[in-house]
Amino acid sequence: DVKVTQSSRYLVKRTGEKVFLECVQDMDHENMFWYRQDPGLGLRLIYFSYDVKMKEKGDIPEGYSVSREKKERFSLILESASTNQTSMYLCASGPFDRGFNQPQHFGDGTRLSIL
Amino acid sequence: AQTVTQSQPEMSVQEAETVTLSCTYDTSESNYYLFWYKQPPSRQMILVIRQEAYKQQNATENRFSVNFQKAAKSFSLKISDSQLGDTAMYFCAFMKPYPPTGANSKLTFGKGITLSVRP
16 A cells, blocks of 8 residues: 655644655655645645656745655745644655556645644 | 636535535546545545546446536536445545646645535
């Protein structure tokens, strides 16, 4: 089974801190994604990556950056955390299968609170 | 840009009955993929079922089936013989078909619907 592991289930940080959320997948997937989930808004894509060192902005990239130095690891960085970034963050991965896009596999999520 | 609409925020169904969750989408693409994902309370999001737009036959996975109406851009999920374990948030999602860029591998999600199965 595909395993997508997020480093923390719950995280509490303070306004202005630099926050790192880590995600690791064990299936050699090319594609990795970071979503934010908020009540009434569903899942919104922050950033994604389809190769090492490659990244593309999603729908709501402001206030975030990402890093993908190794294929299995995709990090989300909040440069200077703000209270409006309190949310559930979901990481996902998926293969880059020519001819048919495969569904994504999700981690358990990190519930981040910014005080 | 694609949009996915789930207009019902909540639904409730009696155990063993059938329930249908609605989803509509908007796209100018002719070929694409549609998915239903399930997120149980405090648990991981998992894929329930998927449909390829160029296939006319509706997808089925055990008690889960879809009613895919391409012309109407509608993609509803039917859950038969509802079980308590079906209680979850359900998300409809859209994905463009693969071209030679990874950018099209991203999913566009609806806002989700909370389904409660009553014993």
